[in-house]
Amino acid sequence: MTQFTDSGTPVPPNSVPSNADSGRSREPVRHLLFGSLAAVQLNIKSLHKLGYAEPNDWSKPIPTGRLGEVMAILVKHLWVD
DSSP states (O other): OOEEOTTSOEEOGGGSOOHHHHOOEEEEEEEEEEEOHHHHHHHHHHHHHTTSOOGGGSOOOEEOSSTTOEEEEEEEEEEEO
8 A cells, every 4th residue: 555745745665664663653743823814824834835744734724713813724644653
């Protein structure tokens, strides 16, 4: 079965650690951004420039019910020892 990175690109088979061999597990980490639409979009772009996450990996901005505030969610899967 082909494994993929968080950005959707295929991972070469020899670079995917076997849980039995390495003792590592893949765990989800949720990132939540709260702020104005402009601030949330700017932060998503900044994280993309750092190579952390693709902008399309984030949810669409979700209104929080507070005036002028939205939330965006990103779930990344990380290998953990």
